[in-house]
Amino acid sequence: MRTLVTGAAGFIGSNLVDSLLADGHTVVGIDNLATGRIGNLDSAFRHDTFVFVETGVAQRELAEIVREVAPDVVFHLAAQVDVRKSVGDPCSDAGTNVLGTINVAEACRQAGTRRVVFAASGGSRYGTPTALPIGEDAPPHPLSPYAAAKVAGELYLAAYADMYGMAPISLALSNVYGPRQDPRGEAGVVAIFGNALLHGYPGTIYGDGTATRDYVYVGDVVDAFRSAGTAPESLTGTFNIGTGVQTTTTELHRMMAAALGIDDPPVYAPARTGEIQAIALDHTAAHQRLGWDPHVDITAGIDHTIAWLRDTLDLSGSATVTA
């Protein structure tokens, strides 16, 4: 299969690239390295079936690239991913997350690529849900420019399906964690706690720690993208990709500290505004239509992530941590 992955140097994108290459597919990776790291593609560059193009998804040249590659599937993961930045500069956020997605859709239309798999946001799509886990039939209720732009992306792709017979699938991802998540990023609490604990710090919880999230392991998310990429073209629409399980922030911290043999409690700081209290996604539709289920439970996922952090972080000079 000839594939093109936008956001290829990012956390989820680079894991997807490695998985596609391992199965013998051709991959053209696109990324402007805004938050992605070229080092995430070290193993990809060892394949002669991989090509990387450093450019932005909203750039005009994208259409030419997609036309030349003529991919069977485009996986569109490139995005401005910081909710706070989207609040501070909503036009810039929309430039990448709305115009970039339209540019991808247009490029695919011109190249004759029907299947686009889009990274939508299940964590922000539903606003403040009252009943959990929440299904895709609940109306979108974006509460930030980031959330609105992601829903706009879904809607544009749905319009392209109606207008041009394209076959988009949007995967509404819950809180993804695992190797290559940037521990210095704004989000990504598993990587952030892991980084703090491995450096001998307790880690900070904003709020009282009772807020819940639905943590899904990156390997499972890659499987969801792969399943969507090969699904029959008649299948389009939005599918939740999450475990349906809620984990509180305090419980997550406890599990991570336990995995590292640390007893110290976290530090609690005032809650940050705009954070929802609870979310978990019902993935029944993904199970039925994509044959997708999460397989990595959170304990195993935490172990994989900690192992990766140990290999990656410079821990020289850190307080001693016993494993």
Ligand SMILES: NC(=O)c1ccc[n+]([C@@H]2O[C@H](COP(=O)([O-])OP(=O)(O)OC[C@H]3O[C@@H](n4cnc5c(N)ncnc54)[C@H](O)[C@@H]3O)[C@@H](O)[C@H]2O)c1
């Ligand atoms: N991580 C999560 O929990 C989560 C949850 C829901 C949805 N998503 C979505 O999944 C996708 C991947 O997220 P991630 O967590 O891997 O984040 P990430 O920041 O690691 O990856 C995003 C990638 O997009 C690239 N990028 C940004 N702007 C670009 C542009 N204009 N042109 C080309 N490339 C650009 C970045 O350099 C980066 O490599 C995003 O679309 C994000 O919104 C992630």
